[in-house]
Amino acid sequence: MNASHLLLLIGAYFCLLLLISYFTGKSDSNEDFFQAGRQSPWYLVAFGMIGASLSGVTFISVPGWVESSQFSYMQVVFGYLAGYIVIALVLLPLYYRLGVTSIYEYLEQRFGWMSYKVGALSFFISRVLGSAFRLFLVAIVLQQFVFDGWGVPFELTVVLSIALIWVYTYRGGIKTIVWTDTLQTLFMLLAVGLSIYFINQALGWNLSEFLSSEAFGKYSKIWHLDSLADKNHLLKSFLGGMFITICMTGLDQDMMQKNLTCRSLRDAQKNMLSFSVVLVVVNVAFLMLGALLFIYADRSGIALPLMDGSPKADLLFPEIALNSGLGPAVGITFMLGLIAAAYSSADSALTALTTSFCVDFLGINKRRAETRKRLRKRVHLGMSALLIVVVIAFKYILDRNVIDGLLTVATYTYGPLLGLFAFGILTPYQVRDKLVWVVAVAVVLLVALLANLPAEMLGGYEIGYELLPLNGLLTFLGLLLIRVKRSTSPQ
Numbered sequence: 001m002n003a004s005h006l007l008l009l010i011g012a013y014f015c016l017l018l019l020i021s022y023f024t025g026k027s028d029s030n031e032d033f034f035q036a037g038r039q040s041p042w043y044l045v046a047f048g049m050i051g052a053s054l055s056g057v058t059f060i061s062v063p064g065w066v067e068s069s070q071f072s073y074m075q076v077v078f079g080y081l082a083g084y085i086v087i088a089l090v091l092l093p094l095y096y097r098l099g100v101t102s103i104y105e106y107l108e109q110r111f112g113w114m115s116y117k118v119g120a121l122s123f124f125i126s127r128v129l130g131s132a133f134r135l136f137l138v139a140i141v142l143q144q145f146v147f148d149g150w151g152v153p154f155e156l157t158v159v160l161s162i163a164l165i166w167v168y169t170y171r172g173g174i175k176t177i178v179w180t181d182t183l184q185t186l187f188m189l190l191a192v193g194l195s196i197y198f199i200n201q202a203l204g205w206n207l208s209e210f211l212s213s214e215a216f217g218k219y220s221k222i223w224h225l226d227s228l229a230d231k232n233h234l235l236k237s238f239l240g241g242m243f244i245t246i247c248m249t250g251l252d253q254d255m256m257q258k259n260l261t262c263r264s265l266r267d268a269q270k271n272m273l274s275f276s277v278v279l280v281v282v283n284v285a286f287l288m289l290g291a292l293l294f295i296y297a298d299r300s301g302i303a304l305p306l307m308d309g310s311p312k313a314d315l316l317f318p319e320i321a322l323n324s325g326l327g328p329a330v331g332i333t334f335m336l337g338l339i340a341a342a343y344s345s346a347d348s349a350l351t352a353l354t355t356s357f358c359v360d361f362l363g364i365n366k367r368r369a370e371t372r373k374r375l376r377k378r379v380h381l382g383m384s385a386l387l388i389v390v391v392i393a394f395k396y397i398l399d400r401n402v403i404d405g406l407l408t409v410a411t412y413t414y415g416p417l418l419g420l421f422a423f424g425i426l427t428p429y430q431v432r433d434k435l436v437w438v439v440a441v442a443v444v445l446l447v448a449l450l451a452n453l454p455a456e457m458l459g460g461y462e463i464g465y466e467l468l469p470l471n472g473l474l475t476f477l478g479l480l481l482i483r484v485k486r487s488t489s490p491q
Contacts, residue, residue: 048181063290079241191337419475
């Protein structure tokens with residue numbers, strides 16, 4: 001496929017999203033933008049959340065990670081499943097009982113103003129960086145395979161990508177997102193399935209022959225049990241995955257905002273549990289695709305694409321789909337899947353950032369009714385501009401696999417949220433609210449110090465994603481130190 005064909009495909013796709021936006025954003029009300037009137041069907045939310053959870057990072061970066069980590073990512077995925085069960089049984093009942101718009105309002109009710117702001121700020125930083133990771137990945141693919149040929153600079157590619165998201169979300173917000181996520185998830189899953197089929201066909205295999213092949217066996221190792229010191233050890237990966245899910249979904253306004261649009265707690269729980277099981281199956285498919293990509297590349301003599309002079313495994317999937325001669329069907333399939341995967345998370349993140357900033361920092365519900373809509377639209381535009389700046393910055397500072405970078409950032413930024421919510425739910429204590437920010441900053445600095453210690457200083461122990469529960473535990477212990485004697489029942 002040439003760049004003109006790809007651009008036409010992208011244009012047609014966004015026209016479809018704009019059509020959905022037109023019908024879902026007619027009321028242009030803050031209630032629909034923030035909560036979709038709490039009338040979303042649970043099965044629609046569940047299906048759409050698959051795309052929002054996976055994003056363009058999973059679509060490209062997980063297959064690209066297979067060569068270096070094989071199927072060890074499944075250890076993290078099984079931890080995800082355990083985390084979703086905790087969310088369904090512990091956190092969703094709490095949010096529905098309190099009837100919150102922003103889930104961080106719980107922290108204000110439980111501890112006070114400063115705890116509320118620390119929690120909201122932790123989410124805000126986490127989601128800005130996480131969304132930027134996802135948008136960066138799709139932007140470098142569009143740049144390398146579409147816009148470089150036309151001499152368009154990377155910065156303009158980023159501006160255009162985020163501007164398109166702003167256009168179809170600025171009226172309907174979360175109400176639009178629930179429907180566009182469903183469409184985007186469908187395209188993404190079709191893309192993975194069809195890519196597996198077409199590449200197997202090119203290799204002369206059917207699915208069972210591929211799975212039983214010696215070549216697949218070289219990539220399919222899941223369990224790492226040799227030494228607890230290894231970064232990929234099962235226990236560390238499982239616990240890291242569980243706490244990443246609790247934080248990046250259960251304590252994340254973006255993901256919970258969709259769940260809170262369901263008609264009832266029971267519907268939201270059905271959504272969460274069904275979605276979590278499907279997600280395991282989908283991640284297996286992504287890893288199978290990754291193995292296929294490296295097998296095909298090896299047999300066809302395809303080297304890893306270069307970005308700024310360095311090999312980039314994240315770009316192997318687009319290189320094979322668009323430039324290896326597999327035919328237009330693979331290229332079209334890939335581009336639809338990539339765009340769907342990337343924008344299904346980016347559009348909801350932009351909406352969630354707008355919601356959090358309006359509710360948590362500007363107190364929009366306390367403003368005069370006639371100014372609320374105008375304020376929300378200004379914030380939505382401002383969040384778009386912020387994402388543009390951060391995505392462009394990543395081009396010059398990011399030096400690792402994107403999925404690894406995303407999960408590593410989560411170990412720092414979600415720790416204060418994990419500690420605050422755990423302390424609020426599991427203990428009857430109040431805290432000295434004005435000191436909460438001191439605890440949060442001190443713990444993040446301590447965790448950053450531990451993460452950068454050479455393995456030799458720790459007896460060969462490699463620190464992995466267990467940093468997140470450690471961060472939460474240290475925050476919890478810090479809150480114990482600033483608790484007050486009078487107690488109250490946990491909320």
